[in-house]
Amino acid sequence: MCVGNCIRSQFAEAFARAYGADVIEAFSCGVAPAGFIAEPVQRILRERGVALAGLASKSVYEAGAGPFDIIVNISGSPLPRNFPAPASGQAAREWPVRDPMGLKDPAYEEAAREIESRVMSLVLELRRG
Numbered sequence: 001m002c003v004g005n006c007i008r009s010q011f012a013e014a015f016a017r018a019y020g021a022d023v024i025e026a027f028s029c030g031v032a033p034a035g036f037i038a039e040p041v042q043r044i045l046r047e048r049g050v051a052l053a054g055l056a057s058k059s060v061y062e063a064g065a066g067p068f069d070i071i072v073n074i075s076g077s078p079l080p081r082n083f084p085a086p087a088s089g090q091a092a093r094e095w096p097v098r099d100p101m102g103l104k105d106p107a108y109e110e111a112a113r114e115i116e117s118r119v120m121s122l123v124l125e126l127r128r129g
Contacts, residue, residue, distance in 0.1 A: 001072065
């Protein structure tokens with residue numbers, strides 16, 4: 001989850017689907033969905049060979065059926081009060097990734113690298129059980 005569901009959480013969903021489909025069924029959402037996926041995100045994902053199919057900016061309520069075992073908050077703000085707690089009983093994971101909205105391409109690349117690394121760590125953690 002992030003704010004607009006057009007950059008950071010889109011990276012996370014796309015990387016999770018690409019690298020961890022065997023252990024993750026990924027859904028992303030935003031507290032105030034922008035209604036689009038930022039062009040630099042689309043470009044970066046295409047350059048990495050990561051599929052864009054199925055990605056769309058959506059609200060918390062459109063994210064999926066839930067309940068979710070793991071919730072990752074990339075928004076930089078607390079989760080909304082009515083956001084469902086993870087079914088696992090764990091607290092939501094906080095990934096403090098700088099929002100590149102309105103910045104130059106290097107900021108998008110940096111966010112992509114950081115999120116990709118965090119997703120890979122999560123995938124490996126889940127594969128270990």
